[in-house]
Amino acid sequence: MFNREYLEKNQVWFYLCSLLLAAAFGFVMPDYAGRLNAFISIILAVLMYSMFSQIPFASMKEAFGDRAYMRALLLVNFIFVPIVVWGLAQFLPDRPSVLLGFYLVLLTPCIDYVIVFTALGKGDEKVVLTSMPLLFVVQMVLLPFYLWLFMGSDAVKVVDPVPFIEAFIGIIFVPLVLALLVQVRARKKVSGKKVLSASAWLPVPFMALTLFAVVASQIVKLPTYIDDILVVIPLYLIFMVAMPIIAKYVAAWFKLGTKRGRALLFSSSTRNSLVVLPLALTLPNIGDIVAAVIITQTMIELVSELVYIRVVPKLLLRD
Numbered sequence: 001m002f003n004r005e006y007l008e009k010n011q012v013w014f015y016l017c018s019l020l021l022a023a024a025f026g027f028v029m030p031d032y033a034g035r036l037n038a039f040i041s042i043i044l045a046v047l048m049y050s051m052f053s054q055i056p057f058a059s060m061k062e063a064f065g066d067r068a069y070m071r072a073l074l075l076v077n078f079i080f081v082p083i084v085v086w087g088l089a090q091f092l093p094d095r096p097s098v099l100l101g102f103y104l105v106l107l108t109p110c111i112d113y114v115i116v117f118t119a120l121g122k123g124d125e126k127v128v129l130t131s132m133p134l135l136f137v138v139q140m141v142l143l144p145f146y147l148w149l150f151m152g153s154d155a156v157k158v159v160d161p162v163p164f165i166e167a168f169i170g171i172i173f174v175p176l177v178l179a180l181l182v183q184v185r186a187r188k189k190v191s192g193k194k195v196l197s198a199s200a201w202l203p204v205p206f207m208a209l210t211l212f213a214v215v216a217s218q219i220v221k222l223p224t225y226i227d228d229i230l231v232v233i234p235l236y237l238i239f240m241v242a243m244p245i246i247a248k249y250v251a252a253w254f255k256l257g258t259k260r261g262r263a264l265l266f267s268s269s270t271r272n273s274l275v276v277l278p279l280a281l282t283l284p285n286i287g288d289i290v291a292a293v294i295i296t297q298t299m300i301e302l303v304s305e306l307v308y309i310r311v312v313p314k315l316l317l318r319d
Helices: 004-009 011-028 030-054 057-065 067-089 096-106 114-120 125-151 153-158 161-186 190-199 203-253 257-269 273-281 287-316
Strands: none
Touching (some): 004 203, 011 203, 030 161, 067 096, 067 203, 096 153, 114 125, 161 190, 161 273, 257 287, 273 287
16 A cells, blocks of 8 residues: 555665666756756755654754763764765865865765665664754754865865855755744644644655756766766765774764664764755856765765665674
């Protein structure tokens, strides 16, 4: 029976099908596919609203109650990840556009489909869900700092703050406020509960739609930047191998146990590419190459996640 449970249980396959169809559409009909670029921000805004509406912001206090996991989460994502990313970046050419795409995508932990993959990998998806508000706020605060720290004046030169801020407001701030208002109304009114319940159907189809629009509209540009892409691919692969191993030892250090440890592994490795991509596309002159670097990471990550859901519970953190 086709219901929300079926949709969520099989969402990984929907995403993979979406990617394959998008790639085919992008190469076969590039002119039509390119027009999807104009709709990416709108589609992603709906996706972010649907994601935010399912994040229990009212349970922030509960999330902070699991202090061991929160400390481990912050340590891995905002201390160890930046160190690893900076180290890997030393092997990249001294091109601000490539470095910016690399830093944008790897310095921002995922706040959407990481929940799905954590559940599929037999981790504690609930602790991931309740940590989303904290993870979201901290990454938005620290991202500008890390860009300045790692790129210095280059970050200032390549990033025009105006379109960046506009994209942030439209894609993140407005959907976040709307989701909060719906959650508040749902606590008081039946109509609010109905809207919140209906919103729960949106994440999977709009995630698939976002992947389709992004890949279809951008994939034809990838061969143009093939030299840069070939450089970042091995670095992305190293990141996807290194972070679960580092997170495993951090989980042991904080005595998180098996399920919360698996959650930490997925959070440390899964990045926020779908959120930062539209921000990258707003960059004048270099938006295409930054987007190409980010999209490459997205494709590698989705394949890696399929490996994770088997390797993490069977090898890295067994029951």
